[in-house]
Structures are given as C-alpha cells and as structure tokens.
Amino acid sequence: MRETLRTRLGWLHGWAGFVAGLLAACIFMTGTLSVFDTEITRWMQPENRVPAKTALTDTALDAASSLIHEQQLHGVPVFLALPSVRSPTLDVLHYDGRQFVGTRFDPRTGMPIPVRATMGGTFFFSFHYTLLEGVTGTRIVNIIGVALLVAIISGTVIHIRALVPDIVRLRLSAARLRGWLDAHLLAGVLVLPFTVMIVYTGVLVNAGLILPATSLAHLLAPEKPGTPATSGTKAATAARRPLPPLAPLLAIARCSLQGRDAGFILFSPDHLSIYASDASGPFLTRDHADFSLPDGRLLGATTTPGPVAHAMQVMHGLHYARFAPLGLRWLYFVSGLCATATIASGLVLFLMKRRSRSGHRIGFRVGESLTIATLTGLPISILAFLWCNHLLPASMAGRERLETGCFLGIWILCTGHAGLQSSRLHMNAAWRPQLRLIGLLGGGLPVLDVLTCPRAVYALPALHTALDGMGLLAAATALYVRHRLGSDRT
Known part of the structure; x- marks a missing residue:
C-alpha cells in the first residue's frame, strides 16, 4: 500500500511539477529579479545619479506641489512618491494604463531629472505578478502557485525516507540522471521553507481571484498607490483648491502614524492622504493620515485593526519584502535563485527519465x-x-x-x-x-x-x-x- 501511494505521488509530483513548472520557472525567475526592481530601474535610468539617503528639502516639495497643481488643472490624477533609501528621488506620477509615469525631482534642489523612458524593474514585477496579462494573468499565476504547492508536498513525501542519505552522498559527478536528481534535492531542501512561504503567501495575496466567494484577502489587500478617484469634474474641483505646504503635514502625519515614515501622498478633491511607507515594517499596511484642503487641517488617521487584518498584512509584507533591509533582500534573492534552480532541474529530470521511451x-x-x-x-x-x-x-x-x-x-x-x-x-x-x-x-x-x-x-x-x-x-x-x-x- 505504501509503495502504491509513493508511486501515485511520484506520478502526481512529476506531471504537476512539469506542467506547472514551465510557468513557475518564469514566475520565480522574474520574481527573484523583482526583489531588486527599484535598483534595476535606477540602473536602467543612468541619468538618475541622486545618492541614497539624500535629505528632502522644502524647495523640492514646493516644486512637486506646483507640478501637481498644474497636472490637476489638466484633469490628470497624480500622486506624490516620497524619497526612500532605495529610491531617493521625489516623484510626481500618474498611471497611463500600463505603468506609473511622471517626473522625477532632485530632492535637494527640486530640479526635474530628465531620465529616459523605461518600464525598468517594474517590467519584471508585472511579468511575475500578471504574466503581462492583467487580471487573467494573475489568476493563472495563482493557479500555478496552487499546483506548485501540490508538487512540493508530493515531492517531500516521496523523497522523505532517503532525503538525508541522498544529500550527504551528493553525487554531482555520478551518472547524469543521478547527478541532476541530487542537485534537485539539495537545492530544494536548502530553500524549502522559503519556497513554501513565498508560494503560500503569493497565493493568499490574490486568493479572491481564484476563490471569488472568499473575499477576505481581497478586502484586506493593500491598495495600489496612484489610482485616486479624481477624474472629470472632481479633478477640476481639486485643481481649483491650492495645496498647503507639505513639509508641516508630513511632520504631523509621522506623529499620527506612530513615528512611521511617509511613503506617498494621494490627492482628492477636498483632502489629501499621507500613507505610511511600505518599508516601515513587516506589516504591509495602508494606514494613512487625512488632511482637509485647502487649510491642511488634520482630519484623523486611518488604521486597519484586528488580528485577522494584521495576519493578512504580515502575509503581504513577507511576500513583497518591501520592509527588508539590504542583507535580507539579498537572502531573498539567493533563495529565489535556488528555488528557480530546483524547478529548472525538476523540468530537466522529468524529460531525462522519459527520453528513452518517449523521445520520438x-x-x-x-x-x-x-x-x-x-x-x-x-x-x-x-x-x-x-x-x-x-x-x-x-x-x-x-x-x-x-x-x-x-x-x-x-x-x-x-x-x-x-x-x-x-x-x-x-x-x-x-x-x-x-x-x-x-x-x-x-x-x-x-x-x-x-x-x-x-x-x-x-x-x-x-x-x-x-x-x-x-x-x-x-x-x-x-x-x-x-x-x-x-x-x-x-
């Protein structure tokens, strides 16, 4: 009975791993690069030579406010991305239907930086997240994630008995099939906890897309910045309201958000919202402080309470890793490479085992x-x-x-x-x-x-x-x- 179960699990592991693995390898490869998506964007925009940890000045904020007011006059809904350790520029951005575009300002002088147009590292994130196919692609990615969890569980069960001896006797120079199998097992075991965590949290982030009746993940998922509802008449109304000085509002928002730095600012017809930075901690929240326009009076702070909401925020934070310092980010990157190597070696093993009888x-x-x-x-x-x-x-x-x-x-x-x-x-x-x-x-x-x-x-x-x-x-x-x-x- 036990051998029959292992045989059936072996069939399931092989076919589920191969069919899902073709796309999973692409998802993991681009997802690994997405760990450094901001850095890749900076590499692809060499005109941007602003050093990290550059202090933000009131001059730069005033320049950004002027551009925001001008964009609102033309009915363009924009948001303001504030400098961070990874991206030290001050950015006035809007969504053009495919990506966030706009003007980057030097945080020291407030002068625009004429960078080249490129999707940059966002391209790899979009591919990893949607396969460049929008909501349909996101559903496919989630289904692949579920299939990958099945392959991981079945693979662990069928290899558990000989797992330690196979790793200890690592035979990379032995027969080609044996060497590939040992490499597959070694890479898989080294990053098994990471792989399970990243796949599980990735599925959970958009669980509502493949389980429409389960709306909890959708309701608690963090909003995407840059999609304010100001359009048409509302945008014109907002444009007629002058923006108050932003520097004092940022200081007040920091106190209202329990000392967390601000990440971006969204503008509405009668108020603006300053959101906590994603790098503030492992809880990926959309906590924000609201200020009325045009007087800049604090309206209050909005947070997501409750243990369930906090659990979802941790799941999002672990998957996106926007809170991660440089060392942890490199650990994510190396683990992603090992997970990709596990999938790649599994694909090769699947073909090698079947070449002699099915190669034609x-x-x-x-x-x-x-x-x-x-x-x-x-x-x-x-x-x-x-x-x-x-x-x-x-x-x-x-x-x-x-x-x-x-x-x-x-x-x-x-x-x-x-x-x-x-x-x-x-x-x-x-x-x-x-x-x-x-x-x-x-x-x-x-x-x-x-x-x-x-x-x-x-x-x-x-x-x-x-x-x-x-x-x-x-x-x-x-x-x-x-x-x-x-x-x-x-």
Whole structure:
C-alpha cells in the first residue's frame, strides 16, 4: 500500500511539477529579479545619479506641489512618491494604463531629472505578478502557485525516507540522471521553507481571484498607490483648491502614524492622504493620515485593526519584502535563485527519465522545446531587454515599448529555434547555442555599462557592480552547464 501511494505521488509530483513548472520557472525567475526592481530601474535610468539617503528639502516639495497643481488643472490624477533609501528621488506620477509615469525631482534642489523612458524593474514585477496579462494573468499565476504547492508536498513525501542519505552522498559527478536528481534535492531542501512561504503567501495575496466567494484577502489587500478617484469634474474641483505646504503635514502625519515614515501622498478633491511607507515594517499596511484642503487641517488617521487584518498584512509584507533591509533582500534573492534552480532541474529530470521511451513522440519534443525556451530563452530575453535599454537613444519616443518588444521578440525567436531543433531530434543543438548566447550577453553586460554610462558607473559604483555582477553570474552558470553538456549529439 505504501509503495502504491509513493508511486501515485511520484506520478502526481512529476506531471504537476512539469506542467506547472514551465510557468513557475518564469514566475520565480522574474520574481527573484523583482526583489531588486527599484535598483534595476535606477540602473536602467543612468541619468538618475541622486545618492541614497539624500535629505528632502522644502524647495523640492514646493516644486512637486506646483507640478501637481498644474497636472490637476489638466484633469490628470497624480500622486506624490516620497524619497526612500532605495529610491531617493521625489516623484510626481500618474498611471497611463500600463505603468506609473511622471517626473522625477532632485530632492535637494527640486530640479526635474530628465531620465529616459523605461518600464525598468517594474517590467519584471508585472511579468511575475500578471504574466503581462492583467487580471487573467494573475489568476493563472495563482493557479500555478496552487499546483506548485501540490508538487512540493508530493515531492517531500516521496523523497522523505532517503532525503538525508541522498544529500550527504551528493553525487554531482555520478551518472547524469543521478547527478541532476541530487542537485534537485539539495537545492530544494536548502530553500524549502522559503519556497513554501513565498508560494503560500503569493497565493493568499490574490486568493479572491481564484476563490471569488472568499473575499477576505481581497478586502484586506493593500491598495495600489496612484489610482485616486479624481477624474472629470472632481479633478477640476481639486485643481481649483491650492495645496498647503507639505513639509508641516508630513511632520504631523509621522506623529499620527506612530513615528512611521511617509511613503506617498494621494490627492482628492477636498483632502489629501499621507500613507505610511511600505518599508516601515513587516506589516504591509495602508494606514494613512487625512488632511482637509485647502487649510491642511488634520482630519484623523486611518488604521486597519484586528488580528485577522494584521495576519493578512504580515502575509503581504513577507511576500513583497518591501520592509527588508539590504542583507535580507539579498537572502531573498539567493533563495529565489535556488528555488528557480530546483524547478529548472525538476523540468530537466522529468524529460531525462522519459527520453528513452518517449523521445520520438511529438508531445515529448514540444515539452522539451518549451523547457529550453523557458530555461535559456527567458534569460536571453531578460539580458536582451537590459542591452536594449542601454543601446536605444535615451530621447527616443516610445522606447519603453521597444524594450518590451525586444524582450518578447527575442523570446519568440528562442522558442522557434528550440522547436526547429526539436523536429530534428537534436536537442543539444538547441541548448548549446542558447547557453553560449547567455554567456555572451551576461558577460558583456559590464562592458556595455561602462561604455554607455560611464558617469553613472562612477557616481553609483555599488549599484552598477551589483547589477553587472548578476549578468556575470548568469554567464558563468550558463557556460558551466554548456561545458557539462560535453559533445554529446542527442
């Protein structure tokens, strides 16, 4: 009976892991990059050379207030993002239907910073969160998360008896199948608590989308900034009301929010709301202080009470990790890489176990070409996205769409290349050139950075070293795997 159960769980683990894993690898890969989405945006906007921890001045707040008033005259609903450790600029932003765009101000002088248009790190967050498909994509991501939890539980059960011996006797240099299995187990066990936490909280964040009757998560989920309801006549009414000086209001709001720093300000026709920063702690709240317009009188502070609401706030905080200091953020990043490696090695294992008896079938060849498109095509597309950002002229109109088009176009080409080689039953002929291309693009990223943005590299060396180092890590990993493939013709 026990062996029958393990056999059935093995079938469930294999198929659920493979079907969900093709998308889960993409979600985890882009989600890992999203840990540093703000830093990636700064790297992709080298014109922004404002150092971290720059003090915010009243001059900059006054300049932002003037622009906000002007935008309201034109009926544009805007919000003000305040400086933080990760993003030291003062930003007046609005939502254009795809992303938040607007003007960045130097917090010291109040002068606009003419940065290039780009989705930046927000692109990776959007892909991770919605697969670039809006609400439908978010539902798919949640379903993949549930399937991944099933694969994790079934995998733990079937490997639990021999788990410790397999890890202790790590046989990466043994037979290829045994080596991949040991690597899969090692990477999976190292980050099992993190993987379970990040998948569970990710599913819980949008549980209402796949369980419409369960509205608790939807009701308690934090609001997204930048979507105030001022439009049409209301926006015109708001525009006629002058804004009071913001600096005193920020000081009052800090006291009303129990000493927490402010993160952003939303503007309504008759009041403005100053929201607590997401970096204030592990509770991702939307607590805010409201002030009347135009006199700036404190109306009160709004908080979310109750243990259930606090539990949901912790779940959101753990998943988004906006509170995390630099060291914890790097731990999230490394854990995300290990989780991605676990999924990737699982996909390869699934195909290796079935190659001898199913390698000639169309379904198998489609599955392997999709695996190649996921594990090598996606990294190539990500690196091409970064290269495109630095190579396109900074003043080009619509350049953010060209960056996105480059990403999708390269990914389609990689998928087509894998499918072509699959039809010839020479899959290594697809793996090798794509791995070499990762090595070329990743290894060349620091050179590209120095040649195209020398002033930014000099002004923010730590930021550019970290981002360029990620490219070098991707290149080294790809070239190592390419070396291990040897010269087999399969």
